[in-house]
Amino acid sequence: MDLSHRTVLVVGGTSGIGRELARRFAAAGSTVAVGGRSPGALAELAEEGFGTFEVDVTDGSSVAAARDAVLDRYPGLDTVVxxxxxxxxxxxxxxxxFEAARTTIETNLLGTIRVIDAFTPHLVGRGAGTFVTVTSGIAFLPFPPMPSYAASKAAVHAYSEALRAQLAGTGVGVVELVPPAVATAGQEKVNPHALPLDAFAAEVMELLSADPTPDEILVKGVLTHRWAEREGTYDDLVAQRSRALAMLPGREG
Structure with missing residues (x-):
């Protein structure tokens, strides 16, 4: 993927990995817009020169309004993250x-589908473009304290595979980004093994720039998760990760 001269929308790009990738795309020469729910974060990004759009992916009307606003300003949009x-x-x-499960599925899975549905006609109509979906190493190696998160990301993986198959021949590609634990939003405090954000983003951009771009963007730090079943380490790793259930209230010891 040529990372320069693209027109990119990063939905959920107001913090963490999304914000860093938006900055990296811009540094590579692309025009970048960011969508999110935080007016304050959007205002900061606007000061950096990004196009900014308020969007709540749990609300179909909000997604539709954001799509219309984005395409009005950026009719050449070719990449949606x-x-x-x-x-x-x-x-x-x-x-x-159950309420946590509902929120997780509504945001992580249905929110992804809403965004994809909103922009599929545009990308297919122009005959070229890329969707970048975001899953997690936890999609392939569950973290037991976060069951619905694991389920939602596994579902986005399967959805990405099906989307890629259905869009074959349209000129629209589907790339799945599979992060491991990355040191954002306090992750570095609870997980000393979390990858530094800068190093993670640099590796991601290098993989994205490959020709051809891989269907899955797998940094070295996520390979243990992605291939655990194939390598025969899955059961032992899940058992190790199950120790974290002590983090749940009432589960100490």
């Missing part, structure tokens, strides 16, 4: 976890 997501812990022994 769907970054919006939430990570919530759930205790499955407590039925009250």
């Amino acid at each position: 769907t970054m919006s997501g939430v990570m919530l812990m759930e205790d499955l022994r407590d039925p009250a976890h």
Whole structure:
């Protein structure tokens, strides 16, 4: 993928990985717009020169309005990155976890689908473009304290595969970004193994710039997750990660 002279929309790009990738695309020479829910963060990004659009991916009318505004300003849009997501812990022994599950699926899975649906006619109509979906190493190697997060990201992986197959021949590609734990939003405090954001983003941009671009963007730090079943390490790794259930209230010890 040529990272220069593209017109990119990063939905969910107001913080963390999304914001860093928006900056990296811009530094590579692309025109970049960012969508998100935080007016304050959007205002800061606008001062950096990004196009900014308020959008709530859990609301279909908000997504549709943002699409119209983006395409009015950027009719040559050719790349849509769907970054919006939430990570919530759930205790499955407590039925009250269902609200966290609902929020997670509504944002991570249905939000991704809403964004893709909104921009598919445009990209197919122009006969060229790229969707970049975002899953997680947890899609392939669950983290038991976050069951719905794992399920939502596994679902986005499967959806990305099906989308790629359905868009074959249209000129629109589908690239799946699979991050491991990255040191954003306090991750570095709870996970000392989280990758530094700068190093992660640099590796991602290098992989994206390959010709041809891989269907899955897999930094070295996520390979253990992605190929655990193939390597025969899956059961042991899930057992190790299950120790983190002690993080849940009432599960200490």
